[in-house]
Amino acid sequence: MHILVTGGAGFIGSHLVDLHLQRGDQVHVVDDLSTGVRANLAAHEDDPNFRFDEADILTWDRLDRAVCWADRIYHLAAVVGVYRVLAEPTKVLATNIAGCERLLRAAHAGSWKPQVVIASSSEVYGHNDEDILREDQDLSVSTRAGTRWGYSVSKIADEALGLSYAQRFGIPAVIARFFNTVGPRQVGRYGMVVPRFVAQAVRNEPITVFGGGLQTRSFCDARDTVVALDALAQRADRNTLIANVGNDREISILELAQLVIERAGSRSPIHHVPLREAYGEDFEDIRRRRPSLARLRSLTGFEHKYTLERTIDDLIAIERTKLEEGRDGYCTLVRPQSERAA
Structure with missing residues (x-):
């Protein structure tokens, strides 16, 4: 093909x-x-x-x-x-x-x-x-x-x-x-939450949770x-x-931060950052995101192979290998132009 x-x-x-x-x-x-x-x-x-x-x-x-x-x-x-x-x-x-x-x-x-x-x-x-x-x-x-x-x-x-x-x-x-x-190869440079949390946890740095952290997502x-x-x-x-x-397992962003800290054996504290400070503008974050996978499963019989814990463990291992080899893949966040100019 x-x-x-x-x-x-x-x-x-x-x-x-x-x-x-x-x-x-x-x-x-x-x-x-x-x-x-x-x-x-x-x-x-x-x-x-x-x-x-x-x-x-x-x-x-x-x-x-x-x-x-x-x-x-x-x-x-x-x-x-x-x-x-x-x-x-x-x-x-x-x-x-x-x-x-x-x-x-x-x-x-x-x-x-x-x-x-x-x-x-x-x-x-x-x-x-x-x-x-x-x-x-x-x-x-x-x-x-x-x-x-x-x-x-x-x-x-x-x-x-x-x-x-x-x-x-x-x-x-x-x-x-x-x-x-x-999963592997995703970077936190443009705001992706899981690689950002993992990079912070591996370095025992504060994990930055935007807003209250009660918003939920489903990670695949x-x-x-x-x-x-x-x-x-x-x-x-x-x-x-x-x-x-996607995956229909739902988890709050605060719970995600705690899970990453636990899997990494990290000493990272959790630091809450207001949405305005995080994104450079006021907006209301989406409260929850959980998919129905009934259509996907009925059409294909698809079953997930990777749990969120397994994915996080893989990412932690990759991040630690980068540090040991001197290939620090940790990227600072690229913020909106409006915030950088402020």
């Missing part, structure tokens, strides 16, 4: 590359390396089934050729991370919407219609206080999210584009609504995420579907 992965040098994308190369597929990655890193793909540099292009999805002049070559496309190229979303609101909309539309237009223009797997997000559910979020619920955008709302808008638009091209032009689309994905290991994505794509075949992808 021919696999094209946009954003394939990133956290989730590189795990998809691993999965398909291990299976014997041919994999072509395009990434502008704005957040992805070539090192994530280092293990495959000499693999004859692997190809890499450093390029911007908005301007890449070989997109049409790559799309016509592919049997399946994973579209992950996007501006992600709370700090980048807040710092670069116009780029969020341009890259996330225009990039997706350009990809789908290329798929329509070619003689072959590849399957397109579109990375959406739990953010499309907005400030929904339901105990569990299902695919048939209404999507919403709330100004309570501050300028972060642009990311939600971009992902809703990507879903609409995927469904429109599927209906009008017969391009099979799988829309995967990711809930918080964690990327190594499970990519298996679920592939299973959905296989199940969908030439049909179109929407499904939540």
